[in-house]
Amino acid sequence: MDPKEYAIWISLALGVIALLGHLKGWINSGEKSLADKVKATEGRIKAVEDRLESHATRILSIEGELRHLPDREGFHRLEMRMTELTGQLNTMTERLKPVEAIGERLQELLLERAK
Missing domain, CATH: 1.20.5 (Single alpha-helices involved in coiled-coils or other helix-helix interfaces)
Incomplete structure (x- = not known):
């Protein structure tokens, strides 16, 4: 094989690698938006957990008040x-x-x- 054939194969390999890199970037672009959605959802879950804890505290206090009633x-x-x-x-x-x-x-x- 002469150097021209090597150059063709090397350029073909570099082109395939470049295409694979672009394909990987395109596929992974959804991960970033998905990660943002996960962070937003985690924040909402934290808020709901806090609210649930406050409700649990209120229910316990009401149960304590009702316990002494006949x-x-x-x-x-x-x-x-x-x-x-x-x-x-x-x-x-x-x-x-x-x-x-x-x-x-x-x-x-x-x-x-x-x-």
């Missing part, structure tokens, strides 16, 4: 006790009416004596 059975017991107390107060009111009448008669008597 449940259905406890509320029913409270309602029954209040009904009993209402009945007892009504009974006391009826029993105190004669005492009120006595007080009014005594007041009238004292007013008559004062005249």
Whole structure:
């Protein structure tokens, strides 16, 4: 082989290498935009995680507040006790009416004596 043939093969190889380099650059150009999208998505994921943590904290505080409140059975017991107390107060009111009448008669008597 003479030097001209070497030159042809070398130029062909360099041309193929150049084309492969351009092809690699074209294929990898999507990676950069994809990397940017991944970074943006990571930022959004971080924001969502922070928001989720704040919601979890708020839910825990609400659960703590609700823990001391009565449940259905406890509320029913409270309602029954209040009904009993209402009945007892009504009974006391009826029993105190004669005492009120006595007080009014005594007041009238004292007013008559004062005249």
